[in-house]
Amino acid sequence: MDPQAEVVRAGRAAAAAHASLRGAGPDGVAAALAAMARLLVDRAEPVLAANAADVAAAQGSMAPALVDRLRLDAARLERMSAQIEALAGLDDVEPLVGTRDLPGGLVVEERRRPVGVVGANYEARPNVTIDVASQLIKSRNAGVLRTGGAALGSAVALHDEVIRPAMAGAGIDPDAVQLVRSADRGAARALVTYPRLIPLVILRGSGETTAALAREAAAHGVRTLAHAEGGGVLYVDHAADADRLPALVERSLDRLGVCNRLNLLLVAAPRWVELMPAITETLERLGVRPSLPPHGHPLGHEWALDDGNESTVTIAPVEDAAEAARIANEETSGLAAAIFTEDAGAAERFLSSYAGTGAFWNATTRILDGFEMLGAPETGINVDHVPGPRGPVTYRDLHLRQYVVRPA
Incomplete structure (x- = not known):
């Protein structure tokens, strides 16, 4: 034919x-x-x-x-x-x-x-x-x-x-x-x-x-x-609730071959030592490998498109919400990014700075889906x-x- x-x-x-x-x-x-x-x-x-x-x-x-x-x-x-x-x-x-x-x-x-x-x-x-x-x-x-x-x-x-x-x-x-x-x-x-x-x-x-x-x-x-291209970003802020973090990470990784899954996890530097044990334990339980600094790849590398390495999440420390939004804007596809925080001011700074298609506060980027968010199946995410x-x-x-x- x-x-x-x-x-x-x-x-x-x-x-x-x-x-x-x-x-x-x-x-x-x-x-x-x-x-x-x-x-x-x-x-x-x-x-x-x-x-x-x-x-x-x-x-x-x-x-x-x-x-x-x-x-x-x-x-x-x-x-x-x-x-x-x-x-x-x-x-x-x-x-x-x-x-x-x-x-x-x-x-x-x-x-x-x-x-x-x-x-x-x-x-x-x-x-x-x-x-x-x-x-x-x-x-x-x-x-x-x-x-x-x-x-x-x-x-x-x-x-x-x-x-x-x-x-x-x-x-x-x-x-x-x-x-x-x-x-x-x-x-x-x-x-x-x-x-x-x-x-x-x-x-x-x-x-x-x-x-x-x-x-x-x-x-x-x-x-x-x-x-x-896709790849969801999650920024864990200074004012994040540590007890609720593992559940959010798990919800963000329920499927690995989809564009809106967690791809880049940014952690506020002052909370890095405190939060990393729970993060790595959660990833290990899910069968996901953390890619830690120093990285041999761009921060925004999309693991869902990397055959054989889909079970990977990049993790990096950042100073604050402003730096997290800048990285999400400059080094990822601009699909979706979330902030996890109890600080409304930090959340607003992140949401107003991020220029991608979907911005989330205390919610998983997996919600960026036509049926999940808009009530209608989608043809794709532009x-x-x-x-x-x-x-x-x-x-x-x-x-x-x-x-x-x-x-x-």
Whole structure:
């Protein structure tokens, strides 16, 4: 299968079916999403069988944390189902944002309209197939999904057993959400080279791969929402409650292969000797290795993307909240950072200084998740320092602004 031809075919099919999805009323979209939620449970057997084959093929060639990210089980399918069911009950994006009177008996309306066909490229994360498809359906955007070979079997099963029949059963043309059935990496490059057909592409994956695709997209005039790098920061302040610290560290490391896990732990220097025994004991209990000074790597090195070293957290002393915020701003991706303190003044200094997408006080950066924080599954977390959707990107963000001038 020629990957470029397959992407073009999928893009054209999605574009042709977009009118059916865009014209679907709230009841039709809600019915499609409710059916997706139901089929995730009803059709679990073939989905889990396909996923088991993907996991078996990945054993030995993929790090354990990445295999965990690839694996589905009945409990994960039920959680995915619950999220989609909740999404079905959320309000649609209101097309009309506002109006303003103009001279001459005219009025200008600000409206939102779907992008059209949205692409998505992601690695070994089967849940993203459902997350992105549900966001596209809810926002009335057609889509072309492409995943790597490690998760392709799982993606095909989810597409054929869940997404397509749910849309068809709700009276929506199922061709509006396409899946590229090629593991060839040329398909990823092709996905970002057709601005007239697929003007926006969501990129999720390792930093190097995603950065290369973002550059390719820019060269062809395709806009991207890139989720390439992560790594949560936790600063333990002078006024931290030592008794509560181990629980917060543990909550921040419940999964190691995700972007918003604890990656860099900064400890106020005056508390270093006191707190380090409890910190190291907690990490040892979790099977996580501390990377201590002097470091042979940048402070912001993201361990979740380091095959074989995912079970690592960098730890370093800092003077105060200002230095912690500076390090989080300058040496990490800008995804998320938290301060742990009982001092409201120190917390405010940290929160106002940190420029990343999510800032937290006495809470884990794991909360930086579309469903956890905003009540809707996400397509990814955008860390760009430019106007536009930033942080968890949900269906509310997948629209274009349009101005319409008409007689009052």
